Every structure is written in C-alpha cells, then in structure tokens.
Amino acid sequence: MHYITILFEKMYERTKGSILEAESTIRLRGYSPQSWAPSEFQDLKLPVNAIAYAICPTSRDTYFYSVKDMEAEQTWERYTGRVIDAMYRIIHNACKDYADSNGARDFDIYSHLLEQADDLVDQALRKHQSVLRKLDPKPAEADVTTFAQDLKKIVIFEALITAAWMNFELARQRDTNPGHIYQEYFDFNMDLGLTASHQGFKSPATPDFIYRHKVIGDIKSGDWHQSLEYTVVAYALAYEEHTRLDMDFGVILHVELPSSRRVPGHYNTNLIYLDDDKRIRFLALRNRKLEIVASGNDPGIPADKDECDPGCPFLSFCWGD
Numbered sequence: 605m606h607y608i609t610i611l612f613e614k615m616y617e618r619t620k621g622s623i624l625e626a627e628s629t630i631r632l633r634g635y636s637p638q639s640w641a642p643s644e645f646q647d648l649k650l651p652v653n654a655i656a657y658a659i660c661p662t663s664r665d666t667y668f669y670s671v672k673d674m675e676a677e678q679t680w681e682r683y684t685g686r687v688i689d690a691m692y693r694i695i696h697n698a699c700k701d702y703a704d705s706n707g708a709r710d711f712d713i714y715s716h717l718l719e720q721a722d723d724l725v726d727q728a729l730r731k732h733q734s735v736l737r738k739l740d741p742k743p744a745e746a747d748v749t750t751f752a753q754d755l756k757k758i759v760i761f762e763a764l765i766t767a768a769w770m771n772f773e774l775a776r777q778r779d780t781n782p783g784h785i786y787q788e789y790f791d792f793n794m795d796l797g798l799t800a801s802h803q804g805f806k807s808p809a810t811p812d813f814i815y816r817h818k819v820i821g822d823i824k825s826g827d828w829h830q831s832l833e834y835t836v837v838a839y840a841l842a843y844e845e846h847t848r849l850d851m852d853f854g855v856i857l858h859v860e861l862p863s864s865r866r867v868p869g870h871y872n873t874n875l876i877y878l879d880d881d882k883r884i885r886f887l888a889l890r891n892r893k894l895e896i897v898a899s900g901n902d903p904g905i906p907a908d909k910d911e912c913d914p915g916c917p918f919l920s921f922c923w924g925d
C-alpha cells in the first residue's frame with residue numbers, strides 16, 4: 605500500500621503538482637442532488653461493492669444478493685482477497701507503531717519489519733482462518749504454503765519501500781521526528797465509515813483507505829477489470845455526500861501475488877481522475893441495479909458462459925456446475 609506514496613510523489617513531481625492542484629472540472633458531486641438515486645428508489649440501500657461490481661453482464665449477482673438474499677459462495681479467490689486486505693492494514697499499523705515510538709538515532713524500520721514478518725503474516729492469516737476452514741473443495745496444501753510465502757514477500761516489499769522513504773527523509777532533515785515523517789508521507793486513514801443514503805448505499809460505506817485526504821482507495825486482488833474503478837467512483841460520491849468535501853482522485857491498489865518474483869505486481873495501479881464521465885457511467889449502473897431490486901425481476905444469464913467472470917461466486921448457481 606505504501607507504493608501509493610511513491611506513485612503520488614512521482615505524479616506530483618512529473619506534473620509539478622499541476623494535476624493534483626489544478627482547479628477541478630468535476631460538477632457531479634455526491635452532495636449535489638443530480639447524483640442522488642431517483643426518488644422512487646429512495647428506500648433501497650445496497651452495499652457499495654454490490655453496486656460497483658460490474659463484471660456480471662446481466663447484473664444477476666445483484667438479483668441474487670439483494671432480491672433472493674443469497675450468500676455468495678466462499679472461494680479461494682475471495683478468501684485470499686480478504687487476507688491480502690488484512691495484510692496491508694496490519695503492515696501499515698506495525699510501521700506506524702514503530703515510527704511513533706522510535707527516535708531518529710537508532711531508527712531501523714526495515715530490520716524491525718523483517719524480524720516481525722512471520723508474525724505479521726500469521727496475524728493476517730488468523731483473521732480469516734474460519735473462512736479457510738469452510739472452503740469446499742479444500743485448497744491444496746501447496747497453494748496454502750505458497751500464499752503464505754507471497755504474503756511474506758508483500759511484507760518485505762512494503763518494508764523496503766517504507767524504509768527507503770523514511771531513511772531518505774531522515775538523511776535530508778537534521779531535526780526531525782520519524783513519527784512526523786511517517787504521518788506526512790504515509791497518511792492513510794483506514795477507518796472510514798461513510799453515510800451516503802442519497803446515493804442508495806448501505807451504511808457504513810467503507811473504502812479501504814483515504815490517502816492524504818486527497819485520494820480515495822480500495823485494495824483488489826485477482827483478475828484486473830477496468831470496471832473495478834467503479835468502486836472508487838462510488839466511494840468518492842459517498843465521501844462527498846458524507847463530508848460535503850470534494851474527492852477528485854481514486855486509486856485501486858491492484859495486487860498480483862509475487863509467486864515467481866520477489867515483489868508483488870501493481871501494474872494496473874494508477875491515480876485516477878474521477879471525472880464526470882466516470883461518475884455518469886457509474887450512476888447509470890447504480891440506477892440499473894436499484895431497478896432490478898425494486899422490480900424483483902430475475903435478469904437471467906448471458907447467452908454464453910464465457911461472458912461470465914470465472915471468479916464469479918455464483919457460477920454454480922447460474923450454470924449448475
């Protein structure tokens with residue numbers, strides 16, 4: 605996640621701040637009634653993820669979740685996604701605790717995280733071990749072991765990035781405090797609960813993080829789809845309705861597990877300007893989904909199974925295998 609700090613600073617430097625500080629052209633804000641759900645749907649509230657998930661060609665997932673009250677099947681992909689989310693939160697908190705409680709003289713966050721790496725991975729795995737136990741079919745032992753090794757590579761990668769940035773700043777500033785540097789450059793708020801009932805979102809809407817009050821973010825793993833960006837559009841609208849403050853940028857921290865390399869892949873992770881076109885497309889999707897729930901009609905399956913996401917948790921319901 606601390607990769608976002610580097611990304612942000614690089615973009616700031618490359619554009620001399622112009623992209624991040626230019627006057628916004630966005631008009632469709634979460635606090636303005638033009639973005640609100642149509643009044644006939646005002647009593648309907650759906651989780652942000654249920655609305656923003658746009659991979660089903662017919663939006664049948666929404667029908668299952670919100671009309672039939674069905675639970676999505678737990679899958680290995682969903683389990684690993686949850687653990688990865690937890691892993692980043694645990695690493696961030698461990699870094700913050702260390703930076704807040706150690707002075708510049710002996711500051712060595714890299715060694716500290718390396719010593720803690722196995723324990724941090726265990727913490728993340730323990731959080732969702734009940735989900736792992738329920739998976740059917742059970743994952744192969746080798747996959748479980750490889751996943752734990754990949755999590756450790758994530759810890760080491762985050763440790764390297766954090767240490768490099770902290771050490772650079774400590775070398776640059778004579779009188780400074782590591783806790784202050786950490787707060788300035790790794791300012792991730794990961795405890796947001798937003799209320800955005802006009803948007804038709806169930807409360808609380810919980811983005812994975814907000815970086816420096818400027819970028820709203822979500823952590824995703826698994827296959828990349830451009831439509832994942834809907835998630836941060838939704839959270840930006842929720843943030844704007846909740847706070848009445850503008851949110852112009854989003855980021856999906858897309859994590860491809862390292863497996864054959866030493867670092868995770870973040871190839872699809874970029875700062876995204878959440879312009880009106882993206883907002884209009886998302887609002888059309890939201891209204892379509894609210895309409896499915898209001899009517900209670902099953903939108904059915906697409907003509908071909910190939911149109912479905914192989915990671916969809918409803919594959920067996922829709923296609924019977």
Ligand code: SF4
Pocket residue numbers: 659660661662663664665904905906911912913916917918919920922923
């Ligand atoms: S299996 Fe296909 S049709 Fe069914 S919910 Fe998933 S993506 Fe939609």
